[in-house]
Amino acid sequence: MTAPPKGQPVVQFAGVSKTFADVKAVDNVSFDIHKGEFFSLLGPSGCGKTTTLRLLAGFEEPDEDGGEVRLLGQVVNKKRPYERRVAMVFQNYALFPHLTVAKNVSFGLEQRKTPKAEIGDRVRRALEMVRLKPDVFSGRLPSQLSGGQRQRVALARALVLEPAILLLDEPLGAIDLKLRKEMQLELKALNKQLGTTFIYVTHDQEEALTMSDRIAVMDNARVAQLGTPAEIYENPRTAFVAKFIGESNFFEGRVAERSNGQWVIRQANGQCFQVPNHPSLTEGREVRIAVRPEWMDVCGPDAVPPGENALAGVIREIIYLGETMHVIVTVPDAGDVTVAVRNEGQLIKPLQWKRGDPAAVAWLPEDCQVLEEA
Amino acid sequence: MNERIPRWLIAVAALVYLFLHLPILVLVVFSFNSSKFSVDWTGFTLQWYYRLLQRPDILRGLKVSLIVGAAATVISAVLGTLIALALARHRFRGRRAFEGFLYVPIVTPEIVVGISLLILFALFKFPLGITTITIAHVAFCISFVVVVVLARLEGMDDNLEEAALILGADEITTFWKITVPQLWPGILAGALLAFTMSFDDFVITSFVSGSGSSTLPIVVYSMVRKNVEPSINAISTIILMVTAVLIYLADRLVRER
Amino acid sequence: MATLRQRALDWIYRRPEAQAWALLGPGAFWLLAFFLVPILIMFVYSVMPRGIYGGVDRGFTLEHYARFFDPLYLEVLERTFLWSIACTVICLLLGYPVAYVIVRAGRWRNLLLFLVILPFWTSFLVRTFAMIFLMRDTGLINNWLLKLGIIDQSLTILYTPFAVMIGLVYGFLPFMVLPIYASLEKLDLSLLEAAEVLGARPSARFRRVTLPLSMPGVVAGCLLVFIPALGSFLTSDLLGGAKEMMIGNLVQNQFSAARNWPFGSAASFIVMALVLAAVMIYLRVKDQTPGGSALK
Numbered sequence: 073m074t075a076p077p078k079g080q081p082v083v084q085f086a087g088v089s090k091t092f093a094d095v096k097a098v099d100n101v102s103f104d105i106h107k108g109e110f111f112s113l114l115g116p117s118g119c120g121k122t123t124t125l126r127l128l129a130g131f132e133e134p135d136e137d138g139g140e141v142r143l144l145g146q147v148v149n150k151k152r153p154y155e156r157r158v159a160m161v162f163q164n165y166a167l168f169p170h171l172t173v174a175k176n177v178s179f180g181l182e183q184r185k186t187p188k189a190e191i192g193d194r195v196r197r198a199l200e201m202v203r204l205k206p207d208v209f210s211g212r213l214p215s216q217l218s219g220g221q222r223q224r225v226a227l228a229r230a231l232v233l234e235p236a237i238l239l240l241d242e243p244l245g246a247i248d249l250k251l252r253k254e255m256q257l258e259l260k261a262l263n264k265q266l267g268t269t270f271i272y273v274t275h276d277q278e279e280a281l282t283m284s285d286r287i288a289v290m291d292n293a294r295v296a297q298l299g300t301p302a303e304i305y306e307n308p309r310t311a312f313v314a315k316f317i318g319e320s321n322f323f324e325g326r327v328a329e330r331s332n333g334q335w336v337i338r339q340a341n342g343q344c345f346q347v348p349n350h351p352s353l354t355e356g357r358e359v360r361i362a363v364r365p366e367w368m369d370v371c372g373p374d375a376v377p378p379g380e381n382a383l384a385g386v387i388r389e390i391i392y393l394g395e396t397m398h399v400i401v402t403v404p405d406a407g408d409v410t411v412a413v414r415n416e417g418q419l420i421k422p423l424q425w426k427r428g429d430p431a432a433v434a435w436l437p438e439d440c441q442v443l444e445e446a
Numbered sequence: 447m448n449e450r451i452p453r454w455l456i457a458v459a460a461l462v463y464l465f466l467h468l469p470i471l472v473l474v475v476f477s478f479n480s481s482k483f484s485v486d487w488t489g490f491t492l493q494w495y496y497r498l499l500q501r502p503d504i505l506r507g508l509k510v511s512l513i514v515g516a517a518a519t520v521i522s523a524v525l526g527t528l529i530a531l532a533l534a535r536h537r538f539r540g541r542r543a544f545e546g547f548l549y550v551p552i553v554t555p556e557i558v559v560g561i562s563l564l565i566l567f568a569l570f571k572f573p574l575g576i577t578t579i580t581i582a583h584v585a586f587c588i589s590f591v592v593v594v595v596l597a598r599l600e601g602m603d604d605n606l607e608e609a610a611l612i613l614g615a616d617e618i619t620t621f622w623k624i625t626v627p628q629l630w631p632g633i634l635a636g637a638l639l640a641f642t643m644s645f646d647d648f649v650i651t652s653f654v655s656g657s658g659s660s661t662l663p664i665v666v667y668s669m670v671r672k673n674v675e676p677s678i679n680a681i682s683t684i685i686l687m688v689t690a691v692l693i694y695l696a697d698r699l700v701r702e703r
Numbered sequence: 704m705a706t707l708r709q710r711a712l713d714w715i716y717r718r719p720e721a722q723a724w725a726l727l728g729p730g731a732f733w734l735l736a737f738f739l740v741p742i743l744i745m746f747v748y749s750v751m752p753r754g755i756y757g758g759v760d761r762g763f764t765l766e767h768y769a770r771f772f773d774p775l776y777l778e779v780l781e782r783t784f785l786w787s788i789a790c791t792v793i794c795l796l797l798g799y800p801v802a803y804v805i806v807r808a809g810r811w812r813n814l815l816l817f818l819v820i821l822p823f824w825t826s827f828l829v830r831t832f833a834m835i836f837l838m839r840d841t842g843l844i845n846n847w848l849l850k851l852g853i854i855d856q857s858l859t860i861l862y863t864p865f866a867v868m869i870g871l872v873y874g875f876l877p878f879m880v881l882p883i884y885a886s887l888e889k890l891d892l893s894l895l896e897a898a899e900v901l902g903a904r905p906s907a908r909f910r911r912v913t914l915p916l917s918m919p920g921v922v923a924g925c926l927l928v929f930i931p932a933l934g935s936f937l938t939s940d941l942l943g944g945a946k947e948m949m950i951g952n953l954v955q956n957q958f959s960a961a962r963n964w965p966f967g968s969a970a971s972f973i974v975m976a977l978v979l980a981a982v983m984i985y986l987r988v989k990d991q992t993p994g995g996s997a998l999k
Contacts, residue, residue, distance in 0.1 A: 183614030555934020562741035
């Protein structure tokens with residue numbers, strides 16, 4: 073979480089659209105990325121994140137009247153990939169099979185006509201940066217490397233060019249979990265160490281939350297929400313974002329009246345809860361809110377802490393997850409509400425609830441996330 | 447499934463393999479037989495091979511076959527690769543029709559190809575010779591090269607070219623430095639197959655070759671027609687060995703990743 | 704200031720269709736000029752009257768095609784057709800087991816496959832000669848039969864329909880094995896396991912699962928044998944002698960001794976028509992069998 077950066081954004085995506093055979097893969101998308109940021113494009117498959125990355129790389133061109141892509145201040149809509157000064161790491165690494173590791177890494181430098189003397193040195197340093205011993209690996213072919221090693225070579229090949237912008241297309245997808253976590257930290261460290269802007273595509277929300285300075289959550293060719301991990305997680309703006317990132321419970325109702333500076337929302341069955349003032353709330357309006365399981369608590373129907381919202385229901389299920397317990401409460405007009413309760417050790421301090429008990433789910437009004445339409 | 451193959455099935459397959467290969471083996475073995483007319487084994491000799499070297503018609507035939515083979519191979523490899531590139535990379539109108547059209551030479555009987563070309567050359571009063579043979583060979587080899595190279599192209603990772611582009615190589619550089627090296631085993635395999643087909647072809651060549659331009663198979667054919675002597679076994683063995691080596695190489699290239 | 708290279712790059716990138724046609728151009732031209740056009744000319748020849756020296760005269764006539772109703776030539780057509788079918792059937796019966804065994808052969812697979820591919824690419828002339836070497840009156844088979852006392856004078860094997868049939872099968876057998884192998888290789892073994900679990904015995908598993916799913920390969924193989932057999936020339940020429948004429952020999956004859964190019968063209972065109980008909984049928988059948996379009 074950084075203070076607003078100074079200077080012009082290194083990447084400006086302004087109202088960009090890209091259509092493939094009558095289908096909009098990217099629909100009027102806009103965002104700015106600042107120097108040194110770790111910026112993620114997050115979303116399910118088909119949401120347009122990869123197309124967006126390819127538009128940045130130059131493998132796709134925006135539609136004729138489909139906005140502007142600016143890199144380092146210049147409009148690059150019609151520029152070919154080799155005319156842009158960005159580097160990229162591909163999902164399946166795309167190492168050249170017929171070239172050695174050293175030749176792979178030096179490929180970009182050779183294209184830029186870097187003097188030979190310099191190349192050798194820069195290749196060594198790049199390999200060391202990704203923790204591959206040059207003496208051991210320089211002469212090997214990609215077929216002789218493991219998946220993780222290939223990934224590092226792909227990274228070295230991109231970083232050796234000292235690019236201002238690095239594009240990464242789900243680079244950790246094919247790697248096993250433990251190594252993935254390691255690599256995530258390494259990538260983040262490189263981003264900070266080099267000051268290179270990283271633009272990272274992923275469908276794994278945990279990964280995006282861990283690594284990013286800011287995240288653009290994409291859905292159906294559009295940006296659903298753009299913000300820091302905290303903003304995305306704690307203030308999801310649409311039902312999609314609330315569902316895609318972490319878990320959410322949803323409650324619907326109609327805005328009834330004001331009470332103590334807060335709005336009262338009445339559900340169809342008459343139960344009410346309160347929501348702090350929000351610009352989109354007007355009397356009589358249908359509204360939907362999201363509340364995360366960990367912001368809720370389970371309490372007796374008559375033992376609601378003061379000032380908290382509460383809806384009565386019946387305990388349906390209790391699920392043991394180790395770190396937490398998920399208590400599923402069936403609430404009329406809201407379906408199954410999941411409450412995440414910290415596990416204090418079921419053997420020494422078990423929950424006092426069991427299946428079938430009447431209970432209420434409670435949460436603070438300020439934890440309500442008012443969702444926008446769609 | 448680890449079910450054992452029934453005995454009788456293995457026996458049938460073995461017999462078929464025998465049927466396929468025994469005649470050839472016999473042919474080869476008897477090329478070393480010192481008896482000229484009898485099919486009894488009278489001793490080991492290499493005389494029939496030496497005889498080949500003394501026969502001007504065989505040597506000339508070999509020369510013609512090699513020239514035609516080399517020319518036809520190079521031309522069909524280039525044309526075939528270009529076509530494969532077009533088919534793999536581009537969508538264009540009439541693509542389906544063209545693909546179908548490409549497969550027609552593969553199924554067309556040689557006799558039809560042969561005489562239609564003879565008619566063409568006669569119509570335009572084009573003298574029959576090495577040129578006409580080469581033209582004919584290219585015509586039936588192109589499709590095979592396309593099939594082999596296309597298979598290789600479609601198995602290629604297209605991220606490789608994108609990786610090259612973003613590393614600063616333009617389309618032309620990418621083609622020479624990345625695409626061609628990747629394709630090369632496929633192109634080579636296609637070329638080897640084209641050469642094999644050209645080298646072995648008889649029917650089509652017999653129609654489009656003039657009197658002075660007999661290829662090796664044509665010479666062998668007239669040898670077979672005239673009288674059967676072990677020299678035929680010898681030249682057949684040589685042709686077989688050459689084919690076996692070429693096909694083995696092509697097979698390895700196609701398997702290579 | 705656009706250099707030549709930049710102009711070329713621009714053209715490559717901005718005009719993909721033009722590029723496609725540029726790539727196709729030379730090859731397409733060659734095939735058009737030296738494959739398609741000659742066949743068309745041949746067709747035109749087939750409806751023109753015969754000239755003095757065996758070429759063509761101006762005019763239009765269907766007499767050459769009409770000649771095929773003559774019993775002499777009908778016989779040739781019939782023989783060609785029947786032999787091609789017989790050859791296809793025999794190749795199927797012999798070839799299927801081989802393909803089946805190769806698929807199940809584990810580590811021998813590559814070797815066994817190579818041993819089929821090799822004859823496939825070996826000179827047809829040489830292979831046919833091998834047959835002659837074995838089958839002629841003074842050939843190996845007769846020699847050994849005589850030696851072993853099984854017969855006391857040479858059997859006439861060569862220059863008989865039997866010899867031609869053996870020659871055809873010998874020549875085209877590899878063409879049957881490879882497509883069937885390709886089809887069987889794609890077979891999902893778990894289907895057979897499922898059938899086994901459901902209680903099907905080996906013969907039933909073969910009949911109900913393996914055979915139907917290998918149909919595309921079988922059909923392709925039959926086509927790859929039937930078509931060249933129809934147009935076959937060398938085999939009947941060298942192994943059959945003058946009496947056992949197939950259409951291929953008839954055609955060849957018209958362009959050498961008999962000197963009747965239009966008639967030869969007509970005969971050739973009939974072969975071509977039969978081949979195209981077979982291909983059409985194949986394409987129709989292929990689209991209807993399960994998994995058919997996977998095989999090429």
